[in-house]
Amino acid sequence: MALIDRLFGHKKQETPDLTRVNRPVPEEIDLPRSARAMxxxxxxxxxxxxxxxxxxxxxxxxxxxxxxxxxxxRLPEEVHLHAGAVGLDGPARVVWQENSEAGLALIVT
Known part of the structure; x- marks a missing residue:
């Protein structure tokens, strides 16, 4: 570190401008998701x-x-889901997709 200071000089560290801080970021509320059947x-x-x-x-x-x-x-943004074995059938929105797995949310009509 002494070598860097000798080569480039020592820069005084400036204090942050506190007037630029508008408000703190609100904490995310961690809501429990509904129980899922495997x-x-x-x-x-x-x-x-x-x-x-x-x-x-x-x-x-x-x-x-x-x-x-x-x-x-890749799935399109919206599909029609047919999962009669678990009692789900209807339009669904693709919430996430990673490799060969996808999470779908049912669209309430």
């Missing part, structure tokens, strides 16, 4: 184009489902 049941999603893609339900709740597909194809 299963391994067949399901499929249908795209708007009519393309049908099979998958497996890994867990589900009354508001959503986690699916695993045999391939890593």
């Amino acid at each position: 299963v391994y049941r067949e399901a499929f999603v249908v795209y708007d184009s009519g393309y049908r893609r099979k998958g497996v339900v890994l867990d589900y709740s009354p508001t959503g489902v986690r699916l695993r597909f045999p391939t890593n194809e």
Whole structure:
């Protein structure tokens, strides 16, 4: 560190300007998600184009489902979910997708 100070000089550290701080960031409220039932049941999603893609339900709740597909194809933003084995059927929004798994939230109509 002494070598750097000799080469470049010693820069006095400035204090931060506290007038720039508007307000602290509010804490995120960690809401518990609904209980999920762990299963391994067949399901499929249908795209708007009519393309049908099979998958497996890994867990589900009354508001959503986690699916695993045999391939890593990307899902469109909205699909129609058919998971009769767990009692879920209807339009769904893709919330997240990672590799061959995806989380879908049911759209209440």
